[in-house]
Amino acid sequence: MKRYSAFAIAREAARYHSGWERAWRSPEPKRKYDVIIVGAGGHGLATAYYLGKNFGITNVAVIEKGWLGGGNTGRNTTIIRSNYLQDPSAAIYEKSRSLYETMSQDLNYNVMFSPRGVIMLAQTHHEVRGYQRTAHANALQGVTTEFITPQKVKELVPIINLAGPRYPVLGGLWQARGGTARHDAVAWGYARACSDMGMDIIQKCEVTGVRRDGGRVAGVDTTKGPIDCDKLGIVVAGHSGVLADMAGFRLPIESVALQALVSEPIKPCMDVVVMANTVHGYMSQSDKGEMVIGGGADGYNNYTQRGSFHHIEETVRALIETFPMVSRLKMLRQWGGIVDMTGDRSPILSKTPVDGVFINCGWGTGGFKAIPGSGWGMAELIAKGRSPLTDAFSLDRFKEGRFIDESVAAGVAH
Amino acid sequence: MSTRLASGGRLIDRSKQVQFTFNGKQMRGHAGDTLASALLANDQMMVGRSFKYHRPRGIVASGAEEPNALINMGEGARFEPNQRATTTELFNGLVAQSQNHWPSLEFDIGAVNTYFSRFLPAGFYYKMFMYPRAFWKHVYEPFIRQSAGLGRAPKQRDQDTYEHFYHFADLVVIGGGVAGLQAALAAATAGQSVLVIEQTADWGGRAPVDGVADDSTIDGMDADAWVAQAVAKLDAMDNVTMRTRTMGAGVYDHGYLLAYERLRDHAPEAKGPRHRLWRIRTKQIVTATGAIERPLSFAGNDLPGVMLAAALRDYVVNYGVSTGDRTVVVTNNDDAYRTAIVLKQAGLEVPVIIDARPEGGGALMAKARDMGIRVDTGRAIAKVKGGKRVTGVQICAQAGEGSVLEEIPCDAVAMSGGWSPVVHLWSHCGGKLIWDDAQAHFRPDPSRPPTGASGEGFVIAAGSANGALALDAALADATAAGVAAARAAGGTPDDAPPPKADALGEAALAPVWMMPQGANIKLRMKSWLDFQNDVKVSDVQLAAHEGFESVEHAKRYTTLGMATDQGKLSNINGLAILSDALGQPIPVTGTTTFRPPYTPISMGAIAGEARGEIFQPLRRTPMHDWHDANGADWEPVGHWRRPYAFVRNGETVNEAVMREVRNTREKLGLLDASTLGKLIVKGPDAGRFLDMMYTNMMSTLKPGKCRYGLMCSENGFLSDDGVVARIDDDTWLCHTTTGGADRIHAHMEEWLQTEWWDWKVYVANVTEQLAQVAVVGPNARKLLEKLGGMDVSREALGFMEWADGTLGGFDARVYRISFSGELSYEVAVPASQGRAFWDKLMEAGKEFGVMPYGTEALHIMRAEKGFIMIGDETDGTVIPQDLGLDWALSKKKEDYLGKRAQQRSHMTDPNRWKLVGLETVDGSVLPDGAYALGNGVNENGQKVMIGRVTSTYHSPTLNRGIAMGLVLHGPDRMGEVLDFPGTDGKTYKAKIVSAVFYDPEGEKQNV
Secondary structure (H helix, E strand, C coil): CCCCCHHHHHHHHHCCCCCCCCCCCCCCCCCEEEEEEECCCHHHHHHHHHHHHHHCCCCEEEECCCCCCCCHHHCCCCEECCCCCCHHHHHHHHHHHHHHHCHHHHHCCCCCCECCCEEEEECCHHHHHHHHHHHHHHHHHCCCCEEECHHHHHHHCCCCCCCCCCCCCCEEEEECCCEECCHHHHHHHHHHHHHHCCCEEECCCCEEEEEEECCEEEEEEECCEEEEEEEEEECCHHHHHHHHHHHCCCCCCEEEEEEEEEECCECCCCCCEEEECCCCEEEEECCCCCEEEEEEEEEEECCCCCCCCHHHHHHHHHHHHHCHHHHHCEEEEEEEEEEEECCCCCCEEEECCCECEEEEECCCCCCHHHHHHHHHHHHHHHHHCCCCCCHHHCCHHHHHCCCCCCCCCCCCCC | CCEECCCCCCCCEEEEEEEEEECCEEEEEEECCEHHHHHHHCCCCEEEECCCCCCEEECCCCCCCCCCCEEEECCHHHCEEEEEHHHCECCCCEEEEECCCCECCCCEHHHHHHHCHHHCCCCHHHHCCCCCCHHHHHHHHHHHHHHCCCECCCCCCCCCCEEEEEEEEEEEEECCEHHHHHHHHHHHCCCCCEEEECCCCCCECCHHHHHHHHCCEECCECHHHHHHHHHHHHHCCCCEEEECCEEEEEEEHHHEEEEEEECCCCCCCCCCCCEEEEEEEEEEEEECCCEEECCCCCECCCCCCEEEHHHHHHHHHHHCEECCCEEEEEECCCHHHHHHHHHHHCCCECCCEEECCCCCCCHHHHHHHHCCCCEEECEEEEEEEECCCEEEEEEEECCCCCCCCEEEECCEEEEECCEEECCHHHHHCCCCEEEECCCCEEEECCCCCCECCCCCECEEECHHHHCCCCHHHHHHHHHHHHHHHHHHCCCCCCCCCCCCEECCCCCCCCCCCCCCCCCCHHHHCCEEEECCCCEEHHHHHHHHHCCCCCHHHHHHHHCCCCCCCCCCCCHHHHHHHHHHHHCCCHHHHCCCCCCCCCCCEEHHHHHCCCCHHHCCCCECCCCHHHHHHCCEEEEEECCEEEEEEECCCCCCHHHHHHHHHHHHHHCEEEEECCCCEEEEEECCCHHHHHHHHECCCCCCCCCCEEEEEEEECCCCCEEEEEEEEEEECCEEEEEECCCCHHHHHHHHHHHHHHCCCCCCCEEEECHHHEEEEEEECCCHHHHHHHHCCCCCCCCCCCCCEEEEEEECCEEEEEECCCCCCCCEEEEEEEHHHHHHHHHHHHHHCHHHCEEECCHHHHHHHHHHCCCCCCCCCCCCCCCHHHHCCHHHCCCCCCCCCCCCHHHCCCCCCCCCEEEEEEEECCCCCCCCCCEEEEEEECCCCCEEEEEEEEEEEEECCCCEEEEEEEEECHHHHCCCEEEEECCCCCEEEEEEECCCCCCCCCCCCCC
């Protein structure tokens, strides 16, 4: 793989960029792989990448129904933070955040991780107490967060309205090392690195069945024919239930459409990411200048990757209340992605009732920030049979009542 | 130069002058102008800078598809960035400023990027700026952010208002061109309700402009006359509603349509809302949304002065404005000839029409030639010359590689690459497209429309939006669409023939995606696809070369079509280039997804009226105003505001809280408890129902008695609590927490409606029907006895009993319950009497030392008694057993919500954290939310925690810090001291004690 750098660009400019390599190969599937990952989104690609990097397992195929990074990886609002309350969450999200810090250098692909800081606004006394609790927990978990005053919030976010008539800003939970990254680049960077390790990324190839031999996985049927494997990782977010059904087990997952929208681009006016959970709205400004806005999830299960309008309206109301200048901006585009929600709104990274089949799903509305940590833990789980990062997220927990509920500190889980 | 012609302009009123400024310069236009036409009339060709390279940008279109002419508009509270000049109607006093340059439009430092453009191809930023790591945040990114963005950020609060409008129609026709009007005429004969909307201020669309070149007629009239009579006919029909300045913004599931009406953008000083968002439910939608002309990809096609051929024609015909004195027309189809003809008719020069087709065109070409215009066929533009404005074009053979045959001076170029139907609204909700080879465009596939709940299609495309580009074809198609839509909506429209159109026929177009066909890399690097985002032919080719083969990858890698015009001009050209690079047919490549809105709509309109005070309704108790006038420090609780404390002059909030607690414990306190949820549960099965809802047995409660009840979620977690009173045989009144009233009401309804739909139970939320006051303290009974009217003695009204009666002349229901540990009554009176009753209590209570108290005093007093608070001791992960509330879990009942869940292994785990009291060793107050530290770290390197603080206060009663918390094996570790590290760097030491700090025997409340 030719490395990317300013020098490489200068070299290629001289020959009108005719010498660039493909970012990833586009191979036909082999007959058999050690590991097949279904789903070439961020989580699937990261799983493959760390299988190769950490465990030397490179006879791997990543199979994708559409185009890589085309699901929630390419549809989210790119927020990265790890200020979670519960130990297992803080562990995997903080691992993830720390991997994001060095991802561009690790992958030799600029994913534009930007530690611009994330504020979660406290707008009720209940939220104040919740975030103070989170700050205490984070200190013991090794996550650097701080509960800050309204004045500090205003310094960080000059466009905010502290004294809204409805929900005054009473403070905020501040994670200075949280931020955003370029979502597509994360998928592309991992894909390029996986391809470079000899892994096959097979796009436009839909899995149509999971083949079993006794209680054990034997391979998958696809629109490009059957492919054998020793181990199978299902990492398909919104369609996890469909894949699990093929493999012969059920998941405690509901799939709903989550909305997002962007404004037209404007000159920089907000450097940090702000989440206002009481009023249900969050916003950051992309490097292009668009205000990137996260909305709510539809109240009904479906697979259409479209946005409905009602949540957009609620979200925009909340944001105008929090940032009055937003009223004078325009919505450029709205879209939806299918998120897979578990009962406790925490993910599932687990063995399954089928030997050799592993599942990574249930990231719900907050999966992007977890991509590298999830891939790291999932790779270990597949390679070694268990991982301290994923133990708590096993499927058993729903039987045992061992929930990992993050909604306790704030109104919104992610 | 561009200028106002001496005559012409069907949309302007030359008798009315309009003043405006552009970059501080005074300019003049006419009523009826758009900002774009007025700028051109003032020879303001360059109006902005592009996003990436800061290249000079001129107006390129005349409508919603404009990517370049975006301006900072207005001032102060009416300032708005990125306003499209082509859709901005001119008004007196309009203030416009160009965007994305520093220090000025003419001289922009950022334009240096264009000289480095060779080093800044598609996706360059993914390949660099990685080292050293810290530079991204501190050097590269701030620079990129500053040079990106377009308009300035608004600073002030918007002073305009917005509104939502709900509308129901059998049919909606989107687009008020001749196709839309004809579709409406055809459909409206069925008598169903029809809404016709048009995004511009004028009916008629393109036909009146095109007709000038053709001398075309519809039913023997010129297009303007036909439009006028069609509008008059529709206006006269009772079942038809017509709106201009109203854009179809988005189509959603099940026939939900969003329309965006710009009421005051053209008259900002007029009264009323600025925008109105129409939320429409309809059975059938006809999209007569027209088509958009495609640019041609030749080197220098982005220079100011290069314009879409039809736009250039629009400016002449509609506004009497010429873009240049000498205009070269370049085309691959017949329509652009109309521009040449119109220009010539207006007395302007057209030195040459460059037609890429070897054989040229049909009747329109003949007409142009007859007018003396030179037509070169099989030719192309090799390159446009000029810097901030076109100065000439170099002509080459289309079939070649760009060898220059001739150079022709000119100051404008009119380009046409053919027309693409506007398929956005068709596609928003899943309508599919097919590729039309003959016309080289995607058009709606009538066999795969967006489908509604019935599985039937609910959108029909009409006219040029359906690919019927010629006038006669468009009218015939629109007639059929109108009839089909009315039928699909259940009507019986008349079968009338379409109007007869007489226009010049057109010869076939030849697809031209690159000009010349074999353009070398130097030309391709100068051939723009996306003018705003600076995406060139070479960029898309690079994306394909690097493996970004999916149209979505290519889009995201190059940013093609991601600008504020969302690719209205660039998408088809870009994916044709991509398809060519991949060696596959265009339909195999497909399109990116069309997302709402069609063009950007204001956030203000989306939010509508809901802002400021009415963002969310503030709920007020009947006593709200009294509290406000008496020092209430407000706390938002749900949609309510509750007094946190009543602060007196010279007192801090905390001092007020301490005073309120002491006064209540020693004398008499009043709490406005009206916000507590009050649900009436009634019916023959109400007892059985409540037995399922609560962990306690409620069916056996005797009328006249109260019981403290717990509610759990299906997962066993404690979700709400409150006192339940049995009113009569089949009626219970359930109190909930303030925040829980609506949630619990919905929870009950959900179970009744989905699981126990056959149970005879009704639930009514009467929270707002009753004002409720807690009368608390040793003097509580004295106060009620002074009011008189009913017996509230210990004997007549025992603890956990209630009675109806009158108090001081008020109808009252009195509950003998206590959340403070003191002698306490909660008195409910009709809400309308609440304030009077409160006043009476305050007045009569003077002699007993009455004071109101707020939520914080309430919290402290309940914590002193060890009573749990939902939301403090519970957080959705806590079960009653954790809180020592086993006594409230009925053993007699077979089932209740949460019972089975509470039997799961993790719920019965002896290692669950349990409720205890915590006392700091030094009497200080434990920090809220602090965790107790255990030994060592876990496998993930996190410090082990063995408990946490759930409530913590300074108790004025005990004059020390008290807290409640959940601790591992807590109840077995009484007396043990735990470490609680604070976020302030200190470690707090606290001893495990009983959670009941005050009056453990309960003597005070039971007197």
